[in-house]
Amino acid sequence: MSTTTPAFEGAAIEPGVLPRLLPARPLRTIAGHVEHYGPVPQRTDALILEIERSGLKGHGGAGFPTGVKMQAVAQRRGSSVVVANGTEGEPASAKDKTLLSIAPHLVLDGAVLAGTAVGAREVVVCVDRAFPQIAEIVAAAIDERAARAVDPLPIRMEQAPHRYIAGEESALVAWLNGGDAKPGFVPPRPFEKGVGGRPTLVQNVETLAHVALIARFGAAWFRSLGTKADPGSALVTCTGGFARTGVSEIPLGISMPALFRATGTEISQVQAVLIGGYFGTWLPPDALDSVRLGSASLRTQDASFGCGVLFALPKDRCGLAESAHVTRWLADQNAGQCGPCVNGLDAIARAMAALVKGDRKGDAARHLDRWIDMVKGRGACKLPDGTARFVESSVRVFADEIRRHKRNGPCSACSAAPLFPLPRVGGWR
Numbered sequence: 001m002s003t004t005t006p007a008f009e010g011a012a013i014e015p016g017v018l019p020r021l022l023p024a025r026p027l028r029t030i031a032g033h034v035e036h037y038g039p040v041p042q043r044t045d046a047l048i049l050e051i052e053r054s055g056l057k058g059h060g061g062a063g064f065p066t067g068v069k070m071q072a073v074a075q076r077r078g079s080s081v082v083v084a085n086g087t088e089g090e091p092a093s094a095k096d097k098t099l100l101s102i103a104p105h106l107v108l109d110g111a112v113l114a115g116t117a118v119g120a121r122e123v124v125v126c127v128d129r130a131f132p133q134i135a136e137i138v139a140a141a142i143d144e145r146a147a148r149a150v151d152p153l154p155i156r157m158e159q160a161p162h163r164y165i166a167g168e169e170s171a172l173v174a175w176l177n178g179g180d181a182k183p184g185f186v187p188p189r190p191f192e193k194g195v196g197g198r199p200t201l202v203q204n205v206e207t208l209a210h211v212a213l214i215a216r217f218g219a220a221w222f223r224s225l226g227t228k229a230d231p232g233s234a235l236v237t238c239t240g241g242f243a244r245t246g247v248s249e250i251p252l253g254i255s256m257p258a259l260f261r262a263t264g265t266e267i268s269q270v271q272a273v274l275i276g277g278y279f280g281t282w283l284p285p286d287a288l289d290s291v292r293l294g295s296a297s298l299r300t301q302d303a304s305f306g307c308g309v310l311f312a313l314p315k316d317r318c319g320l321a322e323s324a325h326v327t328r329w330l331a332d333q334n335a336g337q338c339g340p341c342v343n344g345l346d347a348i349a350r351a352m353a354a355l356v357k358g359d360r361k362g363d364a365a366r367h368l369d370r371w372i373d374m375v376k377g378r379g380a381c382k383l384p385d386g387t388a389r390f391v392e393s394s395v396r397v398f399a400d401e402i403r404r405h406k407r408n409g410p411c412s413a414c415s416a417a418p419l420f421p422l423p424r425v426g427g428w429r
Contacts, residue, residue, distance in 0.1 A: 013037075013217065015224035019249045020233050021209050026102045028137060030144055033105035040109050040150075041215045047117040048074060051211060053219035055231040060085060060167075060204030061279065061307045063295065066211065069201065070118055072191045076199035079121040082153075083176070083195065084111040086127045086134070086205040087160045087167030090277045091329075091421040092309045095235035096205050098247040100127065100134050103209065104141040110208030112151045113215045118201055122154050125205075126172055129159035130426070162426035164278075164333040168381050169202040171335075180428040182335040183381035206235055227253035230294040234308055238263055240419060241270050241314035252305075253294040259310070260288075271313045272397050276306025278326055279386030282319070282397040302393070311420070318413035320401040323394035324352040325418040330387045332425050340378035345387055347371045352391065355402055358409045365402075368395070 013020055027033045052067030073080050084107060088096040100107060111123045125142070127135050135157065142155050158176065160166055166181035173194045175181035194200025203211075210232060214222050223231040230252040236259075239245050243264040250259065260267050267289070272282045275293075281303035283291065291297055298304050313319055331349040334341035348371045354364035372391060375384035395402065404411065 013213075013221075015217075015221050018225070018233060018251065020213060020225075021099060021106065021206065021235060022102055022247070022249050027106075028104060028141060030105060030148060030150065033103070037106065037109075037213075038216055040113070040212075045117075047113060047211075047215055050214055050219050054210075054214050054222040055219075055229075056207065056210050056214065056222065057230075058204055059206040059210070059234060059308065061090075061277075063305065066203065066207055069191065069203070070114060073120075073199045073201040074118040076191065078198060080115075080118050080199040080201065081195040082111050082115040082118065082120045082123045083169075083172060083190075083200055083202040084108075084123065084125040084205050084208050085167055085169070085172060085202055086125060086138070087172065088128060088307075089162075089164040089167040090307045090309060091164070091423050092239055092274075092277050092311055093237045093307050094239075095237050095247050095308055097128075097131060097134050099206055099209060099235060101137050104138050105145070106209045106212050107205045108141060108145060108151075108155060110210070110212035110215075111203075112153050112155070114201060114203065114208060114211050115153045118199075120153060120201070121198075122156070123151075124176060124195065125155060125157045126160045126167070126176075127157065128162055128167075130162035130423075132159075135159050161428055162423070163428060164330070165335065165381055165383055166428065171381070172202060173200060175429070180335075182337060182428055183383075185380045225251040227294050229296055234293075234305070236293075236308045236310055238310050238312070240274075241265070241312035241317075242310070250293065253292050253297075256288040256291045256293070259293065265312065269315065271315045271317065272319055273313070274309070274311040275303050277309035277311075278330060278390060279382065280304070280306050280309065280393075281389060282313075282323075282393040284397050302389075313419075316413060317416065317419055318356075318401065318411050319398040320352075320394070320405060321356050321410075321414040321416075322418060322420055323391070323398065324349070324356045325422060326420050327352045327387065327391055327394075329420075329422045329425075330383065330390070334383060335380075335428070338379035338384075340375040340384045344371050344375035344378075344384060348375070348387065348391055352394075355395075356405060356410055356414060358405050359402075360406055362406075365395075 170184040190200040328349040331345035351368040
């Protein structure tokens with residue numbers, strides 16, 4: 001246990017024990033929250049150093065070291081802003097909504113503690129306007145804290161547009177500044193010039209909940225779970241063909257066989273697993289025995305943990321058709337401002353649809369390779385790269401399906417409604 005400052009003394013939650021983030025019952029009042037987690041530490045002068053020691057990485061998808069990001073904002077001149085990003089645009093993910101509904105004060109603690117550490121003058125919590133019940137819970141928690149004068153910083157909530165990439169940090173900053181929630185070209189990055197032109201720390205709400213726990217219990221406590229390279233715990237959304245679906249908290253580095261056992265699912269009963277959500281990578285069953293949910297292990301499969309989504313594809317589904325549905329949805333999510341998205345992603349989606357129909361001449365496969373090469377590393381955000389990663393893994397893992405479709409045409413499973421959640425495309429404002 002770190003003794004850097006009295007703020008990091010004692011732990012109400014045993015080291016190495018789960019759950020950390022998801023208590024057995026919702027803690028929506030300050031009294032219940034403090035009873036479970038203990039009071040908020042008063043001293044935060046050493047918090048950034050403790051976050052760096054903890055090895056905490058962002059849980060929004062990119063996995064960037066949180067301490068580095070906080071330090072970058074703290075070193076800028078003038079007061080800053082903290083944005084708690086709970087928009088969760090990933091349709092297959094429910095972890096952030098679950099966390100905000102069960103432990104909203106843990107997120108708010110982390111946002112305020114991070115804000116105090118980086119010299120912020122306000123905290124902005126952003127949620128998806130398509131989920132008003134989450135907004136009500138968060139608003140009630142903010143109101144209670146304001147009534148009790150709990151925080152040294154003001155907190156306000158904003159309901160962001162319901163779009164996949166509206167939660168990308170530059171898009172969120174643009175929207176908070178009165179524009180459309182569309183990604184912008186960088187630099188400047190939000191930590192340089194963000195909300196109101198001030199340095200801005202944009203952090204996923206799960207990341208901030210971990211910050212609140214590290215502030216209470218220290219870096220050594222945080223590292224009592226997980227691995228050296230990937231310390232701590234993470235929230236995962238298990239969906240699709242898992243026997244038990246929903247949001248769970250896992251130690252990072254857990255093996256895929258162990259996770260399957262925890263959900264009551266046999267690896268042999270699934271056709272493939274998508275790791276990381278719609279920007280993720282499909283892995284076949286024979287690759288799962290050796291895979292752990294940690295950065296080093298996943299890199300060997302050209303995969304990443306991403307936003308913590310695990311989607312199991314049942315054997316009675318057409319993986320090619322399901323992937324084509326997702327690809328079309330991703331293409332329709334483009335912001336209409338970059339050629340690689342507007343033209344390239346549409347072309348990729350059309351090629352995927354042609355593969356489902358059979359592609360007897362092989363034209364679709366050639367067009368797909370060409371367009372994927374053209375969109376990689378292009379545009380203002382990661383939509384082209386994420387879509388390319390997803391499609392490349394789809395073509396690789398479902399190669400036998402592509403050959404069968406080429407020989408026999410669409411299979412009987414192609415007519416089924418998509419198993420993936422594909423919400424209606426919303427506006428940008």
